[in-house]
């Protein structure tokens with residue numbers, strides 16, 4: 079149960095309050111997960127991010143920066159947000175929740191049915207994080223979102239300030255599989271690539287798989303970049319090979335394997351189609 083609600087006015091103050099609060103203290107963005115019935119987060123104290131002025135979307139020379147407390151709905155209503163991210167934002171089917179849930183909160187959760195993580199990893203998004211070092215000094219760093227996912231412990235307690243999309247011409251597409259719009263997804267998967275030449279390069283494929291977490295399909299990424307697959311089905315065949323998949327309420331392990339492979343074939347095909355239509359020119 080939340081016993082204390084702490085208001086702060088700057089990233090430094092928020093981080094200080096989080097550190098001083100000790101175990102059981104969490105930031106609160108939109109609060110949709112923190113306050114969710116049955117949430118695994120059980121905060122004693124929350125540090126509000128409302129007073130930090132972190133919401134809003136800017137664009138400069140094709141680089142789009144999204145403030146961490148921007149809600150899903152605000153991002154959907156912005157002309158600056160790329161279409162591929164809007165598709166992922168709409169995976170949250172509840173208008174009420176889209177009006178409350180923040181993009182920073184979604185990233186911080188690293189959920190295994192994450193709406194946004196696969197797309198943001200495929201887009202090679204970067205995060206601007208605020209942190210307090212062991213000497214007590216406040217600092218900011220700019221990291222690839224894939225690092226945020228790979229080194230979870232390292233970034234525990236960091237404050238996400240901004241999400242930066244600095245590859246305006248990148249191809250990014252995603253797919254989500256759930257029983258209904260409001261149900262948890264078995265698989266959400268995205269493929270991103272630089273399509274400025276006649277073959278995809280700088281490929282990223284990321285999937286949020288219920289029960290397995292957010293993973294990258296690095297072998298398939300490399301196989302595509304090295305031109306190892308004569309057909310999209312050959313790439314798909316590799317997709318679920320090293321993954322440990324589990325049976326759960328969203329579907330069996332065999333079902334998840336099937337949709338992962340089918341999705342890789344579909345997304346890779348879409349990517350090749352985009353190249354054949356002139357790529358990023």
Ligand SMILES: Cc1cc2nc3c(=O)[nH]c(=O)nc-3n(C[C@H](O)[C@H](O)[C@H](O)COP(=O)(O)OP(=O)(O)OC[C@H]3O[C@@H](n4cnc5c(N)ncnc54)[C@H](O)[C@@H]3O)c2cc1C
Nearest residue numbers: 105107108109110111112179180182183184186192193238
């Ligand atoms: C019924 C229901 C179903 C849901 N289903 C899904 C789903 O299928 N997929 C999905 O991805 N999400 C789901 N969610 C969770 C949620 O709605 C979204 O993930 C939302 O984007 C979370 O953002 P928030 O601002 O509300 O997070 P909050 O609840 O405010 O915070 C969530 C966590 O993120 C941390 N946090 C928040 N902002 C920051 C920041 N700027 N920097 C660092 N840490 C931060 C908090 O400390 C907390 O630990 C569901 C929620 C509900 C209520």
